[in-house]
Amino acid sequence: MPWVRSVLAILAGRSLQALIVALVVGIVSFIMMQALPGDAAYRIAAGRYGYDMMDAASADAVRLELGLDRPWWIQLRAWLGELASFDLGRSHVYGSSVIEKVATQLKYSLLLAGGAVIASLLIALPVGIAAGMRPGGTVDRISLVVSIFLRAIPAFALGIVLVLVFAVQLGFLPVAGFRGPQYLILPSLTLGLGLAAVSSRVVRDAVADAMSAEWRLFARTKGLTARRTIMSHVMRNAALPVVAYVGVQGAYLIEGVVIVETVFAWPGIGHALVHAIFGRDVAMVQGTALALGLIYVGLNLFIDLTCRLIDPRSS
Amino acid sequence: MNTITKELMTTTVAVSELCVHVGSTQLMGPVSFAVAPGETLVVMGETGAGKSLIAQAILGTLPEQLHSSGVIEVNGERVDNVAAHIRAASWGRQIAALPQEPWRALSPLKRSARHVRETYRYVAQHADPESSCARVFEALGLVGAEERLPSELSGGMAQRVAFAAATAGGAPILLADEPTKGLDNDRRARVVELLSEVPRQGGTLIAITHEVAVARALGGKLIVLKDGQVVEQGDTLSILAAPGHAYTQELIAADPSSWPQTASATPGKVLLEACELSVVRAGQNLIEGLNLSLRQGERVALLGPSGVGKTSLLDTLAGLHAPARGSVKRADGLGPRAVQKLYQDPPTAFAQHVSLDVSLRDAARLNDTPWSELEDLLSRLAVPLSLLARRPDAVSGGELQRVALARALSARPSVLLADEPTSRLDPITQARTLEMLAQIADARRLGVVLVTHDAHIAERWAHRCVSLS
Numbered sequence: 001m002p003w004v005r006s007v008l009a010i011l012a013g014r015s016l017q018a019l020i021v022a023l024v025v026g027i028v029s030f031i032m033m034q035a036l037p038g039d040a041a042y043r044i045a046a047g048r049y050g051y052d053m054m055d056a057a058s059a060d061a062v063r064l065e066l067g068l069d070r071p072w073w074i075q076l077r078a079w080l081g082e083l084a085s086f087d088l089g090r091s092h093v094y095g096s097s098v099i100e101k102v103a104t105q106l107k108y109s110l111l112l113a114g115g116a117v118i119a120s121l122l123i124a125l126p127v128g129i130a131a132g133m134r135p136g137g138t139v140d141r142i143s144l145v146v147s148i149f150l151r152a153i154p155a156f157a158l159g160i161v162l163v164l165v166f167a168v169q170l171g172f173l174p175v176a177g178f179r180g181p182q183y184l185i186l187p188s189l190t191l192g193l194g195l196a197a198v199s200s201r202v203v204r205d206a207v208a209d210a211m212s213a214e215w216r217l218f219a220r221t222k223g224l225t226a227r228r229t230i231m232s233h234v235m236r237n238a239a240l241p242v243v244a245y246v247g248v249q250g251a252y253l254i255e256g257v258v259i260v261e262t263v264f265a266w267p268g269i270g271h272a273l274v275h276a277i278f279g280r281d282v283a284m285v286q287g288t289a290l291a292l293g294l295i296y297v298g299l300n301l302f303i304d305l306t307c308r309l310i311d312p313r314s315s
Numbered sequence: 316m317n318t319i320t321k322e323l324m325t326t327t328v329a330v331s332e333l334c335v336h337v338g339s340t341q342l343m344g345p346v347s348f349a350v351a352p353g354e355t356l357v358v359m360g361e362t363g364a365g366k367s368l369i370a371q372a373i374l375g376t377l378p379e380q381l382h383s384s385g386v387i388e389v390n391g392e393r394v395d396n397v398a399a400h401i402r403a404a405s406w407g408r409q410i411a412a413l414p415q416e417p418w419r420a421l422s423p424l425k426r427s428a429r430h431v432r433e434t435y436r437y438v439a440q441h442a443d444p445e446s447s448c449a450r451v452f453e454a455l456g457l458v459g460a461e462e463r464l465p466s467e468l469s470g471g472m473a474q475r476v477a478f479a480a481a482t483a484g485g486a487p488i489l490l491a492d493e494p495t496k497g498l499d500n501d502r503r504a505r506v507v508e509l510l511s512e513v514p515r516q517g518g519t520l521i522a523i524t525h526e527v528a529v530a531r532a533l534g535g536k537l538i539v540l541k542d543g544q545v546v547e548q549g550d551t552l553s554i555l556a557a558p559g560h561a562y563t564q565e566l567i568a569a570d571p572s573s574w575p576q577t578a579s580a581t582p583g584k585v586l587l588e589a590c591e592l593s594v595v596r597a598g599q600n601l602i603e604g605l606n607l608s609l610r611q612g613e614r615v616a617l618l619g620p621s622g623v624g625k626t627s628l629l630d631t632l633a634g635l636h637a638p639a640r641g642s643v644k645r646a647d648g649l650g651p652r653a654v655q656k657l658y659q660d661p662p663t664a665f666a667q668h669v670s671l672d673v674s675l676r677d678a679a680r681l682n683d684t685p686w687s688e689l690e691d692l693l694s695r696l697a698v699p700l701s702l703l704a705r706r707p708d709a710v711s712g713g714e715l716q717r718v719a720l721a722r723a724l725s726a727r728p729s730v731l732l733a734d735e736p737t738s739r740l741d742p743i744t745q746a747r748t749l750e751m752l753a754q755i756a757d758a759r760r761l762g763v764v765l766v767t768h769d770a771h772i773a774e775r776w777a778h779r780c781v782s783l784s
Contacts, residue, residue: 223407
């Protein structure tokens with residue numbers, strides 16, 4: 001079965017990649033945290049007890065408790081040893097398990113990422129298909145201008161504008177935080193608009209290419225209706241570059257999530273990463289960076305398998 | 316195909332004073348003809364003569380920037396002044412078209428049987444499309460190819476799948492645009508056989524071809540086009556037997572079966588030697604235990620039907636594909652660029668969005684060849700320098716193949732491996748291009764391996780012929 005073999009090959013390749021990513025991300029984030037100026041023990045103690053409540057003695061206690069006075073390579077080796085038994089250690093600031101914290105935050109982040117992808121596809125697919133059916137037409141030209149405009153605005157600025165309009169002025173939607181599904185709409189839309197700005201153009205190009213292909217005309221002249229030709233020939237061929245590109249957007253999404261989560265005070269992983277860095281919570285930084293790295297790998301795996309499903313040639 | 320009913324017997328195509336224009340420039344015409352059920356019309360002429368425009372005008376698929384004038388009637392009804400979607404309603408049911416490039420006409424992600432099955436299901440609305448499809452695959456010798464993707468089909472198979480898909484809707488009128496392009500003699504004969512079935516069953520066939528043998532086998536009426544103008548029109552067999560116009564005579568003389576025989580060569584030292592060579596590609600054993608040596612000044616033809624592994628063998632000789640067993644040895648002193656290759660489909664061998672001038676200058680710089688030498692080569696190949704400002708898609712296939720030849724020669728090779736370099740060109744251009752290749756190969760004492768599926772070319776153009784089967 002060449003099909004099974006190609007799927008197994010994809011799985012094996014991505015598993016190896018996951019292992020390498022785990023090592024590289026863990027080591028690099030550790031080294032970067034070591035390179036930050038200032039005494040980590042003071043910052044961690046400040047995070048635990050507040051700036052007013054801590055002093056040199058509590059910082060020394062933290063240093064002793066977390067073993068921060070040990071040479072850096074021993075600390076790193078300890079983290080790697082724990083990683084091998086699937087333990088990410090405890091948060092230096094909160095003392096709780098990193099895995100549990102990351103899992104909770106990840107749940108919110110994936111909810112936001114999923115909402116963003118769905119929002120972007122709901123915008124990009126109809127706009128891109130309509131533009132691709134008539135390249136150079138009204139829809140094509142207007143959507144190009146809007147797409148350039150949206151892509152030029154940074155995600156956080158767009159987020160603030162949306163909050164001001166829909167939450168503050170109109171009062172339709174909550175400003176920030178997460179206490180129910182309606183809280184998902186504005187952050188998803190913020191990310192989704194940025195994604196759709198580019199992916200609608202990718203959809204448009206893929207559809208325009210498929211529509212001008214010789215096989216499209218042949219499907220018509222052999223007697224299929226325009227509608228049937230689009231459903232059974234054009235969409236599948238056009239889907240291939242779109243799926244691959246939405247995968248690439250996953251990277252933009254993870255990067256965008258960090259900023260947009262901060263704007264919307266979203267309890268997600270990007271938000272947590274920024275706080276962990278400020279608080280010198282090395283274990284949390286390593287844990288969240290590792291989770292983000294592994295999501296990249298998982299995303300790539302998912303895209304590989306989807307493309308494999310659409311395109312039988314790749315076996 | 317065997318569902319021709321009485322009602323369809325009135326089917327006919329009548330065209331009067333048909334012209335095709337782009338803006339105010341006339342590309343083709345005026346052409347007038349009428350074909351009745353059971354009749355065949357053959358349109359001949361070289362590439363760029365406007366043959367395809369006739370088929371596109373009848374079908375209603377002319378590119379947007381082109382427009383036609385004159386009257387076109389299908390089944391006694393005028394169609395040239397009718398809205399596009401009404402004309403489209405007759406596609407597949409009244410009038411069907413065989414594509415010029417079957418590979419590009421089959422959508423790349425669909426397995427071959429599905430292309431045919433969906434026509435039976437949605438166009439002919441057969442109650443049991445699966446068995447209709449199975450029957451036609453059996454009849455066309457395609458059993459076993461049902462689950463293959465278009466990219467896994469040979470040219471001949473793809474053409475038959477396209478034929479089955481186009482005709483499954485039961486249209487009594489068939490337009491076939493260069494249906495035998497790039498096919499070997501056996502497969503060409505099979506396609507011609509399929510096409511002759513159409514008039515025999517009471518349908519109407521309009522075939523566009525540049526091959527004399529195909530025209531002769533199809534018979535019927537003939538129109539010869541040159542630069543969009545009709546130069547001769549009448550009964551196919553009588554015109555081919557006694558062509559009145561000089562251009563028709565030239566077209567017939569260019570058919571490889573009437574080429575003069577090449578005199579034998581005096582080969583020099585061995586340039587390339589294959590020992591017990593076996594070639595495997597995509598898990599298929601293609602060539603086994605082949606011994607071949609190529610000497611200076613020698614022209615060797617590799618002859619075989621499509622799908623036998625000619626291209627893979629050539630890639631192996633070129634060092635682009637590793638042999639499964641055996642070896643390919645180059646003579647001492649032959650560097651990596653001493654072996655050059657010419658490709659079958661010239662447009663795919665050039666960077667699409669770059670002018671020819673840039674492609675050639677890059678090759679010249681890479682090979683340290685002075686530009687004057689390339690200019691000299693191009694003038695000997697009759698390529699005007701003004702052509703180089705264009706992109707590959709804006710010159711004809713014959714011109715592009717000659718530019719490709721100039722590019723290959725700029726590396727000052729000792730060996731030239733040519734993969735069906737003229738199979739996509741019309742016969743007059745093919746004859747000229749191969750003649751130029753022969754002259755240059757003789758003058759430079761090159762060793763040439765020419766892959767071809769045409770036994771006449773192999774026999775008459777090469778010094779030696781190796782048959783693969």
